[in-house]
Amino acid sequence: MAATILAKRPDRSGEALEMVEHAVRDRAGRTVLLTEEGRRHIVKGHPILDGWELAIMRAVEDADETCRGNKPGREIHWAKQLGPARWLAVVVAYDRRGRGMIVTAFPSRRPPKIENRI
Numbered sequence: 001m002a003a004t005i006l007a008k009r010p011d012r013s014g015e016a017l018e019m020v021e022h023a024v025r026d027r028a029g030r031t032v033l034l035t036e037e038g039r040r041h042i043v044k045g046h047p048i049l050d051g052w053e054l055a056i057m058r059a060v061e062d063a064d065e066t067c068r069g070n071k072p073g074r075e076i077h078w079a080k081q082l083g084p085a086r087w088l089a090v091v092v093a094y095d096r097r098g099r100g101m102i103v104t105a106f107p108s109r110r111p112p113k114i115e116n117r118i
Contacts, residue, residue, distance in 0.1 A: 022053060024061040026077065032060045032092055032100035042105045048084050049105060055082050056105045059090045067116035069093075074103065078112045085109055 022034040034057060043050045059079035067076045073094050082088045085107030092100040 022057045024057045026060050026092070026100065027063060027066070028098075030094065030098045030100055032057075032102060034102045038102045038104075042102075045104060046106050048107060052083055052088075052105075055079075055088060056090055056102065058082060059088045059105070060092060060100075060102070063090075065112045066118045067112045068118060075100075075118065076112065076116075078108075083107050087111060 020033050020035050021039060024032055026032050034053065039053060042056070049056070059082055060077045062079065063077035064080045065078040067078065069075050069091055071093075075092050075094065077090045077092060079088045079090075080086065087108040087110070088105065089108055089112070090105040091103040093103050094100045
């Protein structure tokens with residue numbers, strides 16, 4: 001279940017702080033965070049996902065499919081019938097310790113590619 005938390009964490013540079021809005025565990029038990037910055041990025045690219053934060057977190061927590069991302073350390077969690085389209089895809093970047101940050105999310109009518117599934 002997605003937990004709404006209001007905490008600050010250092011950004012990648014270790015200096016500035018960014019607000020963490022939601023945290024869940026993926027199917028592998030790794031913690032995945034959605035920051036306010038990440039939410040704004042998603043909504044800027046896909047305005048239809050404004051207000052769908054809990055569905056985005058649920059897609060990570062209870063993905064129907066998980067695929068390799070296009071960069072090392074990234075995975076795409078896919079959930080059926082959870083968002084405004086047939087599929088909701090959520091891209092997560094994992095660090096070396098297995099903690100994840102949501103990079104982006106997007107609705108899709110097409111299912112994930114079989115050859116990319118993990």
